[in-house]
Amino acid sequence: MLFGDVSQAIGNTPLVGLPRMSPDGYTIYLKLEGHNPTGSVKDRVAKYLIEQAERHGLLEPGQRVLEPTSGNTGIGLAALCKVKGYPLTCVMPENTSEERTQLLTMFGVEIVWSPASEGSNGSVRLARELAAADPDVYMPFQYGNPANALAHYETTAPEIIADLPGVAAFVAGLGTGGSVTGVGKRLKAWNPDVRVFAAEPEYGDLVYGLRNLDEGYVPEVLDESVLDSRIKVGSVKALTYTRRLAEEEGIFAGVSTGASLAVAERVCKRLPEGSEVVAMSPDGGWKYLSTGAYAPGDVERIAAGISGTLWA
């Protein structure tokens, strides 16, 4: 595989079977998005956000880009904006891991912190305020930009179909909703029998510290009609599956991978025996080492100790 520059080396990630963790009679495969240039699925999204904006004349050469992110999208955008010559500001909750801050800083990104107590909702709110106050910035806004789901519709899903034409179900974590919506729609257009499940992280109490329910938020990108169900996964379960993945299958993944895997295992019995299920692995575990998520010790204690940063 030869590429002219980093922006062309995105996608075509491995789809890897889990023979030891799949329930009897089923095979679960992980789409290892950690193999993208900056180490996450968000490279695909960043490329589509920027290149769609260029195509539609929304982004001038050298114009500043501003985006709310808890990390992966920021890092993907940072690499892309670097090679394309756009300065970048990321609005992030102040409890995101040290690795992400260091990576963004290395890429020359300006970071604006939003309160940890407001979670991702807070970075969305603050980024919207900043963008409204400064007409010179362009905010791609991954939560509301159709380019997010389009990246998965046009790249992730066709890769899955090419590698595993018999795929019966797809599971991905629920963040912006881009993966489940984009991949789900494409898989269902190709075979209406494919089932699509969202694994919803159950955030700690901190992230749910809204002042009232009207501060809730459903990303515009998420098309709930594509989902066959939506299953939440708590920190302990997600962490347990993530650590088992390293121990049993030799795969070092981020915690949201464990959440998708837990849901993939749960839904297997709803499918005909012999079914093949694809679960999304959005990233590797590298950026979360400093949280202690992979440290030796009791999983429940570790999960409780890092509940404020686990999903951040």
Add this chain to the structure above:
Amino acid sequence: MPVVRIPTVLRKHTDGDAKVVAHGATVREVFSKLVAQHPGLGEELFDGDQLRGFVNVYVDDEDIRYLSGQDTPVEADDEVAIMPAVAGGCG
């Protein structure tokens, strides 16, 4: 008996309790008992007899919108969780 998990933002209506026990064979019955015990929750959770848009309800971790809505059966050992809809954390 089913246990209802109350999110932080609504605990002002449950004297700070994070978990409330409420009888019922369906989500509708459980919520009717819950609101009878803690009337402040009624307006927060419901618009008429419909759950508000930013209120997600799960029985045994599964979103009831994809089960049978408020008619979703609740087993004695099930947890009914109420969660506000929030932006995703992995972006």
